[in-house]
Amino acid sequence: MTSPRQRAQQRLIFALDVPDLPSAERLLDQLTGRVGMIKVGLELFTACGPAAVHAVKARGFEVFLDLKLHDIPATVAGAVRAANALGVSMLTVHTGGGSAMLKAATDAADPELRILGVTLLTSLGAPDLPPVCLHGTPAHIVATRAALAAANGVGGIVCSPQEVALVRSAVGPDVAIITPGIRPAGAEMGDQKRAATPASAIADGADYLVVGRPIKSAPNPAQAASDIVDEIARALDA
Numbered sequence: 384m385t386s387p388r389q390r391a392q393q394r395l396i397f398a399l400d401v402p403d404l405p406s407a408e409r410l411l412d413q414l415t416g417r418v419g420m421i422k423v424g425l426e427l428f429t430a431c432g433p434a435a436v437h438a439v440k441a442r443g444f445e446v447f448l449d450l451k452l453h454d455i456p457a458t459v460a461g462a463v464r465a466a467n468a469l470g471v472s473m474l475t476v477h478t479g480g481g482s483a484m485l486k487a488a489t490d491a492a493d494p495e496l497r498i499l500g501v502t503l504l505t506s507l508g509a510p511d512l513p514p515v516c517l518h519g520t521p522a523h524i525v526a527t528r529a530a531l532a533a534a535n536g537v538g539g540i541v542c543s544p545q546e547v548a549l550v551r552s553a554v555g556p557d558v559a560i561i562t563p564g565i566r567p568a569g570a571e572m573g574d575q576k577r578a579a580t581p582a583s584a585i586a587d588g589a590d591y592l593v594v595g596r597p598i599k600s601a602p603n604p605a606q607a608a609s610d611i612v613d614e615i616a617r618a619l620d621a
Protein backbone atom coordinates (compact mmCIF):
# COMPACT_ATOMS: atom_id res chain seq x y z
CA MET A 384 0.00 0.00 0.00
CA THR A 385 1.38 3.40 -0.91
CA SER A 386 0.40 6.38 1.24
CA PRO A 387 -0.75 9.68 -0.30
CA ARG A 388 2.65 11.17 0.57
CA GLN A 389 4.50 8.30 -1.16
CA ARG A 390 2.30 8.78 -4.21
CA ALA A 391 3.21 12.48 -4.17
CA GLN A 392 6.91 11.61 -3.84
CA GLN A 393 6.77 9.22 -6.81
CA ARG A 394 5.78 12.18 -8.96
CA LEU A 395 8.90 14.20 -8.11
CA ILE A 396 11.88 13.66 -10.41
CA PHE A 397 15.16 15.29 -9.37
CA ALA A 398 17.36 16.63 -12.19
CA LEU A 399 20.87 15.56 -11.17
CA ASP A 400 22.59 18.30 -13.15
CA VAL A 401 26.12 18.14 -11.73
CA PRO A 402 29.53 17.89 -13.42
CA ASP A 403 31.03 14.83 -11.73
CA LEU A 404 30.32 11.61 -9.86
CA PRO A 405 31.37 12.74 -6.35
CA SER A 406 28.92 15.70 -6.57
CA ALA A 407 26.23 13.32 -7.85
CA GLU A 408 26.82 10.87 -5.02
CA ARG A 409 26.68 13.61 -2.37
CA LEU A 410 23.26 14.72 -3.63
CA LEU A 411 22.00 11.16 -4.04
CA ASP A 412 22.94 10.41 -0.43
CA GLN A 413 20.97 13.45 0.73
CA LEU A 414 17.95 12.63 -1.40
CA THR A 415 17.59 8.90 -0.81
CA GLY A 416 13.95 8.32 0.14
CA ARG A 417 13.03 11.93 -0.67
CA VAL A 418 12.31 11.88 -4.43
CA GLY A 419 10.68 9.42 -6.81
CA MET A 420 13.19 9.20 -9.63
CA ILE A 421 16.51 10.70 -10.72
CA LYS A 422 17.03 12.40 -14.04
CA VAL A 423 20.52 12.02 -15.51
CA GLY A 424 21.00 14.66 -18.16
CA LEU A 425 23.54 15.78 -20.69
CA GLU A 426 26.04 17.29 -18.26
CA LEU A 427 26.51 14.26 -16.02
CA PHE A 428 26.15 11.68 -18.81
CA THR A 429 28.72 13.46 -20.99
CA ALA A 430 31.13 13.65 -18.06
CA CYS A 431 30.69 10.17 -16.61
CA GLY A 432 28.72 8.05 -19.10
CA PRO A 433 27.01 4.85 -17.95
CA ALA A 434 28.81 5.07 -14.57
CA ALA A 435 26.37 7.87 -13.69
CA VAL A 436 23.40 5.60 -14.40
CA HIS A 437 24.95 2.76 -12.42
CA ALA A 438 25.60 5.06 -9.42
CA VAL A 439 21.96 6.16 -9.36
CA LYS A 440 20.59 2.64 -9.78
CA ALA A 441 22.94 1.31 -7.08
CA ARG A 442 21.10 3.56 -4.60
CA GLY A 443 17.77 2.04 -5.59
CA PHE A 444 16.48 4.89 -7.75
CA GLU A 445 14.94 4.48 -11.18
CA VAL A 446 16.68 6.52 -13.88
CA PHE A 447 15.24 8.98 -16.35
CA LEU A 448 17.95 9.45 -18.99
CA ASP A 449 17.39 12.88 -20.51
CA LEU A 450 19.53 12.91 -23.65
CA LYS A 451 16.93 14.58 -25.92
CA LEU A 452 17.99 12.41 -28.86
CA HIS A 453 17.64 14.20 -32.19
CA ASP A 454 19.32 12.43 -35.11
CA ILE A 455 18.50 10.22 -38.10
CA PRO A 456 16.18 7.29 -37.26
CA ALA A 457 18.83 4.55 -37.42
CA THR A 458 21.15 6.42 -35.06
CA VAL A 459 18.38 7.16 -32.58
CA ALA A 460 17.22 3.52 -32.67
CA GLY A 461 20.77 2.43 -31.84
CA ALA A 462 20.92 4.83 -28.90
CA VAL A 463 17.57 3.53 -27.64
CA ARG A 464 18.87 -0.05 -27.77
CA ALA A 465 21.89 1.07 -25.74
CA ALA A 466 19.52 2.66 -23.20
CA ASN A 467 17.57 -0.63 -22.99
CA ALA A 468 20.81 -2.32 -21.98
CA LEU A 469 21.52 0.34 -19.35
CA GLY A 470 18.21 -0.43 -17.61
CA VAL A 471 16.84 3.11 -17.53
CA SER A 472 13.09 3.69 -17.10
CA MET A 473 12.60 6.80 -19.20
CA LEU A 474 14.51 8.29 -22.16
CA THR A 475 13.85 11.54 -24.01
CA VAL A 476 13.86 12.11 -27.75
CA HIS A 477 13.23 15.45 -29.41
CA THR A 478 9.89 15.61 -31.21
CA GLY A 479 11.51 18.02 -33.70
CA GLY A 480 13.21 14.91 -35.18
CA GLY A 481 9.95 14.04 -36.94
CA SER A 482 7.71 11.06 -37.45
CA ALA A 483 10.19 8.46 -38.72
CA MET A 484 12.66 9.25 -35.95
CA LEU A 485 9.98 9.05 -33.26
CA LYS A 486 8.74 5.72 -34.61
CA ALA A 487 12.28 4.31 -34.80
CA ALA A 488 12.75 5.27 -31.14
CA THR A 489 9.53 3.72 -29.86
CA ASP A 490 9.98 0.56 -31.98
CA ALA A 491 13.48 0.06 -30.55
CA ALA A 492 12.47 0.50 -26.90
CA ASP A 493 11.96 -2.50 -24.61
CA PRO A 494 8.53 -2.58 -22.89
CA GLU A 495 10.18 -1.43 -19.61
CA LEU A 496 11.58 1.73 -21.24
CA ARG A 497 9.23 4.65 -21.67
CA ILE A 498 10.17 6.97 -24.54
CA LEU A 499 9.30 10.60 -23.82
CA GLY A 500 8.96 13.29 -26.48
CA VAL A 501 10.38 16.74 -25.69
CA THR A 502 8.16 19.32 -27.37
CA LEU A 503 9.84 22.72 -26.97
CA LEU A 504 12.51 23.61 -24.43
CA THR A 505 11.02 25.48 -21.49
CA SER A 506 13.85 28.01 -21.81
CA LEU A 507 12.42 29.18 -25.16
CA GLY A 508 9.85 31.98 -25.08
CA ALA A 509 7.81 33.34 -28.02
CA PRO A 510 10.51 35.91 -29.06
CA ASP A 511 13.09 33.12 -29.36
CA LEU A 512 11.13 31.21 -32.01
CA PRO A 513 11.34 33.32 -35.24
CA PRO A 514 15.18 33.45 -35.16
CA VAL A 515 15.17 29.63 -35.38
CA CYS A 516 12.49 29.66 -38.09
CA LEU A 517 9.69 28.45 -35.81
CA HIS A 518 6.74 30.57 -36.84
CA GLY A 519 3.86 29.36 -34.68
CA THR A 520 3.05 30.24 -31.10
CA PRO A 521 4.67 28.03 -28.43
CA ALA A 522 1.20 26.56 -27.78
CA HIS A 523 0.68 25.59 -31.43
CA ILE A 524 4.14 24.05 -31.74
CA VAL A 525 3.78 22.12 -28.49
CA ALA A 526 0.31 20.74 -29.32
CA THR A 527 1.29 19.74 -32.87
CA ARG A 528 4.51 18.03 -31.78
CA ALA A 529 2.82 16.29 -28.83
CA ALA A 530 0.13 14.83 -31.10
CA LEU A 531 2.78 13.67 -33.61
CA ALA A 532 4.79 12.00 -30.86
CA ALA A 533 1.71 10.28 -29.40
CA ALA A 534 0.75 9.02 -32.87
CA ASN A 535 4.21 7.46 -33.08
CA GLY A 536 3.90 5.59 -29.80
CA VAL A 537 5.65 7.68 -27.13
CA GLY A 538 4.67 6.95 -23.54
CA GLY A 539 5.05 10.50 -22.33
CA ILE A 540 5.43 14.12 -23.32
CA VAL A 541 7.78 16.66 -21.76
CA CYS A 542 6.33 20.16 -21.84
CA SER A 543 6.13 23.40 -19.90
CA PRO A 544 3.81 23.31 -16.89
CA GLN A 545 1.84 26.07 -18.58
CA GLU A 546 1.01 23.70 -21.45
CA VAL A 547 -0.25 20.66 -19.53
CA ALA A 548 -3.93 21.16 -20.33
CA LEU A 549 -3.11 21.82 -23.99
CA VAL A 550 -0.96 18.69 -24.25
CA ARG A 551 -3.55 16.57 -22.45
CA SER A 552 -6.13 17.52 -25.04
CA ALA A 553 -3.65 16.74 -27.85
CA VAL A 554 -2.58 13.29 -26.58
CA GLY A 555 -5.51 11.94 -24.54
CA PRO A 556 -5.48 10.31 -21.11
CA ASP A 557 -2.99 7.46 -21.63
CA VAL A 558 0.22 9.41 -22.32
CA ALA A 559 2.11 10.67 -19.24
CA ILE A 560 2.89 14.38 -18.97
CA ILE A 561 6.22 15.39 -17.47
CA THR A 562 6.95 19.03 -16.72
CA PRO A 563 10.29 20.68 -16.02
CA GLY A 564 10.35 24.44 -15.44
CA ILE A 565 8.96 24.01 -11.92
CA ARG A 566 9.64 26.80 -9.46
CA PRO A 567 8.23 26.88 -5.93
CA ALA A 568 6.85 30.35 -5.06
CA GLY A 569 9.73 32.83 -4.63
CA ALA A 570 12.42 30.58 -6.19
CA GLU A 571 14.98 31.91 -8.69
CA MET A 572 13.79 31.46 -12.30
CA GLY A 573 17.30 30.93 -13.74
CA ASP A 574 16.93 30.37 -17.51
CA GLN A 575 13.36 29.00 -17.29
CA LYS A 576 10.81 31.25 -18.99
CA ARG A 577 7.60 29.20 -19.01
CA ALA A 578 7.60 28.05 -15.38
CA ALA A 579 4.91 27.29 -12.75
CA THR A 580 4.70 26.18 -9.13
CA PRO A 581 4.48 22.47 -8.21
CA ALA A 582 0.89 22.96 -7.01
CA SER A 583 -0.32 24.56 -10.22
CA ALA A 584 1.41 21.96 -12.45
CA ILE A 585 -0.30 19.16 -10.51
CA ALA A 586 -3.64 20.97 -10.51
CA ASP A 587 -3.37 21.24 -14.30
CA GLY A 588 -2.85 17.46 -14.58
CA ALA A 589 0.93 16.89 -14.80
CA ASP A 590 1.90 13.31 -13.91
CA TYR A 591 5.56 13.98 -13.03
CA LEU A 592 7.45 17.16 -12.11
CA VAL A 593 11.15 17.59 -12.90
CA VAL A 594 12.94 19.85 -10.44
CA GLY A 595 16.65 20.64 -10.50
CA ARG A 596 18.12 23.87 -9.18
CA PRO A 597 15.41 24.65 -6.58
CA ILE A 598 16.53 21.42 -4.82
CA LYS A 599 20.21 21.28 -5.79
CA SER A 600 20.96 24.88 -4.85
CA ALA A 601 18.89 24.94 -1.66
CA PRO A 602 20.78 25.23 1.64
CA ASN A 603 19.21 21.87 2.56
CA PRO A 604 18.34 19.83 -0.56
CA ALA A 605 16.54 17.12 1.42
CA GLN A 606 14.30 19.70 3.07
CA ALA A 607 13.64 21.45 -0.25
CA ALA A 608 12.60 18.12 -1.82
CA SER A 609 10.40 17.33 1.14
CA ASP A 610 8.70 20.74 0.93
CA ILE A 611 7.95 20.16 -2.76
CA VAL A 612 6.54 16.69 -2.02
CA ASP A 613 4.28 18.29 0.62
CA GLU A 614 3.09 20.83 -1.94
CA ILE A 615 2.39 18.04 -4.48
CA ALA A 616 0.50 16.03 -1.84
CA ARG A 617 -1.67 19.02 -0.93
CA ALA A 618 -2.38 19.66 -4.64
CA LEU A 619 -3.31 16.00 -5.24
CA ASP A 620 -5.60 16.12 -2.24
CA ALA A 621 -7.35 19.31 -3.33
Ligand code: C5P
Binds near residue numbers: 398501504506563575
Ligand atom coordinates in the same frame (compact mmCIF):
# COMPACT_ATOMS: atom_id res chain seq x y z
O1 C5P B 1 17.16 23.35 -12.66
P1 C5P B 1 15.82 23.22 -13.33
O2 C5P B 1 14.71 22.86 -12.35
O3 C5P B 1 15.48 24.37 -14.23
O4 C5P B 1 16.02 21.92 -14.24
C1 C5P B 1 15.11 21.54 -15.25
C2 C5P B 1 15.62 20.29 -15.92
O5 C5P B 1 14.68 19.91 -16.91
C3 C5P B 1 16.96 20.44 -16.60
O6 C5P B 1 17.67 19.22 -16.36
C4 C5P B 1 16.63 20.58 -18.07
O7 C5P B 1 17.60 19.96 -18.90
C5 C5P B 1 15.31 19.81 -18.18
N1 C5P B 1 14.40 20.22 -19.25
C6 C5P B 1 13.89 21.51 -19.37
N2 C5P B 1 13.05 21.81 -20.41
C7 C5P B 1 12.67 20.88 -21.27
C8 C5P B 1 13.14 19.56 -21.14
C9 C5P B 1 14.00 19.28 -20.10
O8 C5P B 1 14.22 22.36 -18.55
N3 C5P B 1 11.79 21.16 -22.24
